[in-house]
Amino acid sequence: MARGFAAAALTAALAGTAFAGPVVVRAVGPSARAYPVGKQLADSAQLVLKPGDTLVLLDARGTRTVSGPGTFAAVSNGTRAGATQVASQILKTNSASERRGGAVRGGLPTMDTRSPNLWFVDLSKSGTMCVADPATVRVWRVSGAKAADVKITGAGASGAVNLPAGATVADWPKSVPVTNGAEYTIVTDGMAPAKIKVVTVPMPSNIEDTASQLIAKGCNTQLDLLIATTSAGGNAG
Structure with missing residues (x-):
């Protein structure tokens, strides 16, 4: 609720x-x-x-x-077409959208390579991860071409996730608590290990508040995603 x-x-x-x-x-x-x-x-x-x-x-x-x-x-007169719909989709904590993979250009994620949800844990990225709802954390990978096993350790626990072929999103293992300040090591078949630090944040009320929180907490991967998604030509799944 x-x-x-x-x-x-x-x-x-x-x-x-x-x-x-x-x-x-x-x-x-x-x-x-x-x-x-x-x-x-x-x-x-x-x-x-x-x-x-x-x-x-x-x-x-x-x-x-x-x-x-x-x-x-500071503001332009117009509103970019679809900006509010894009923002509302990517910020939803319970979105289950998936997207196929593609190439990365210019240092920022493109439509084909970016996560469809700001709160998904990107299995390929290390760094600080802001989490708005610890109970609904999900993991995401760019390509679902092959099945992969994911092992997550941290907060004094360990757990596994299986991603069958065709799947890019899965639930964070229930056996591993998502705790503010905790560090986790993520090992995914066929990928370099990733290390993340989780920072819990209150659910932002708008996109400006979201950007401010990501900047303040150092959640740079998510900030890049937010910028790319709301730029011209952006589209959230």
Whole structure:
């Protein structure tokens, strides 16, 4: 019931006409100190950028890149088509969508290689993982071409997951508790071992809050996914 309420609240917030101010999710150039990553801007803010400056801004309208020199409004007049639907899908903790694999380009995940859900544990990635609902954690792999066994150890326990051919998503093993601050080693057939640290976070109420939490907790893989998914041409499964 709590998950359903959170999902409904999120969808309602994204579907409304009022938007929170955008969050700076990337900052390069001489003005990066004035507009640091994680800074939330007022909708009325004017960005004064110098040559070499590039900012990536994220809000429920989508992801927007502005480059200097020049003065720019913090928000654009338009809303990227489908941005609210994309955001509401990728943020749902109980989404079971799966997607086939593909190639990675430009350092960020593409539509074919990115997880369809922000909260899925990517079996190929090490680093800090933000978890909004420890009771519904799932694991994800890019390709389901072959069956694979997954062994997860951490928090004083161990467990296994079997991914049959064709499957890219599975439940986190119940025998391994998902605990704030705990570190886990994940060994998947045919893949290099991954090590993650879990950080539990409250279920965000909107996409701007989500980005802020990911930045604050250092959940960089999820931040990359959020940026890629809400960029032009993005689509969540």
